[in-house]
Amino acid sequence: MKLTRFPRVRITHAPTPLEFMPRMTEALGGPNLYIKRDDCTGLATGGNKTRKLEFLMADAVKHGADTIITQGATQSNHARQTVAIAARMGMKCEILLEDRTGSKVDSYKHSGNVFLDRMYGARMQEVPGGTDMNAAMSQLAEELRGKGQKPYIIPGGGSNPIGALGYVVCALELVDQFNTQGLDVGCVVHATGSAGTQAGLVAGFEGSRSDIPVLGIGVRAPRQVQETNVYNLAVKTAELLGVAGAVSRERVQANCDYVGDGYGIPTAGMVEAVTMMARLEGILLDPVYSGKGMAGLIDLCRKGHFRKGDNVVFLHTGGSTALFGYMDAFGGLTPL
Numbered sequence: 001m002k003l004t005r006f007p008r009v010r011i012t013h014a015p016t017p018l019e020f021m022p023r024m025t026e027a028l029g030g031p032n033l034y035i036k037r038d039d040c041t042g043l044a045t046g047g048n049k050t051r052k053l054e055f056l057m058a059d060a061v062k063h064g065a066d067t068i069i070t071q072g073a074t075q076s077n078h079a080r081q082t083v084a085i086a087a088r089m090g091m092k093c094e095i096l097l098e099d100r101t102g103s104k105v106d107s108y109k110h111s112g113n114v115f116l117d118r119m120y121g122a123r124m125q126e127v128p129g130g131t132d133m134n135a136a137m138s139q140l141a142e143e144l145r146g147k148g149q150k151p152y153i154i155p156g157g158g159s160n161p162i163g164a165l166g167y168v169v170c171a172l173e174l175v176d177q178f179n180t181q182g183l184d185v186g187c188v189v190h191a192t193g194s195a196g197t198q199a200g201l202v203a204g205f206e207g208s209r210s211d212i213p214v215l216g217i218g219v220r221a222p223r224q225v226q227e228t229n230v231y232n233l234a235v236k237t238a239e240l241l242g243v244a245g246a247v248s249r250e251r252v253q254a255n256c257d258y259v260g261d262g263y264g265i266p267t268a269g270m271v272e273a274v275t276m277m278a279r280l281e282g283i284l285l286d287p288v289y290s291g292k293g294m295a296g297l298i299d300l301c302r303k304g305h306f307r308k309g310d311n312v313v314f315l316h317t318g319g320s321t322a323l324f325g326y327m328d329a330f331g332g333l334t335p336l
């Protein structure tokens with residue numbers, strides 16, 4: 001796999017650390033738990049979109065773009081990171097934020113990622129839940145072209161084969177860290193949404209024949225849909241990389257039992273996971289993705305899904321900025 005073939009904007013503070021979590025490991029009494037700190041990627045409070053944006057923004061430059069258009073939920077981490085990198089590269093950025101949760105809470109509407117979107121200079125519009133976001137982005141692109149701008153559309157979550165290359169890079173980085181640290185890893189667990197993170201990891205691990213299983217913990221779609229989305233994108237990513245056929249369907253595994261009432265709606269498991277990680281490891285997760293991902297990992301450990309002594313890596317995909325939009329889920333300003 002020759003990643004140097006692809007234009008890339010070098011922005012990630014990589015390699016991100018791979019650390020042991022002694023107190024979570026002890027508290028759960030199961031596998032040895034490690035954490036890959038992609039919350040420390042260095043762009044706009046960090047997170048998984050930084051790696052994808054390295055390739056997507058380079059592609060935008062290649063296409064002569066002067067304006068980036070993207071979309072996400074109101075508290076989108078992807079939108080926040082995209083706005084920041086566009087600012088850094090001197091481009092305009094338009095974001096469409098879908099009211100996916102229906103929350104009327106002031107902090108959800110205006111704090112957390114939304115506050116930072118404004119700080120980084122985004123032009124933003126909120127659209128109702130259920131809007132066809134791809135159509136809305138295409139229409140906006142048409143309008144901007146009419147005004148003489150050169151828009152480039154980045155799909156929600158940065159999840160297309162170009163964006164997924166960022167997680168191929170992460171897979172190779174992990175393999176290097178495992179080998180350097182002498183760590184035989186049984187599974188990499190992370191939150192999966194728009195599918196690009198898991199698709200890139202699977203394409204990277206399988207394309208390099210590293211034999212590292214990945215388990216995505218879903219935050220929105222049911223399992224069959226999520227696995228199909230990840231698989232289709234992993235296949236296309238492998239083709240782009242020149243290793244067509246490397247990904248087989250059974251290597252794509254998702255568990256979507258921890259979504260709760262829906263995307264972005266807090267669950268008791270998420271609140272427990274975020275609080276536990278803060279108090280045992282001093283690490284902040286987020287309420288929408290990594291919090292639910294960790295809730296899944298905690299529950300699977302308690303159910304004996306992993307053997308004692310197995311090495312399991314939780315990929316922290318970032319997002320803690322959104323905590324400020326979700327203070328109510330944690331008792332607001334009243335101490336827990």
Ligand SMILES: Cc1ncc(COP(=O)(O)O)c(C=O)c1O
Pocket residue numbers: 047048076077078157159191192193194195196197198286289290317318319
């Ligand atoms: C913090 C965080 N974790 C995980 C994900 C899920 O990653 P992906 O959309 O690549 O599946 C996202 C996506 O927005 C995210 O913001």
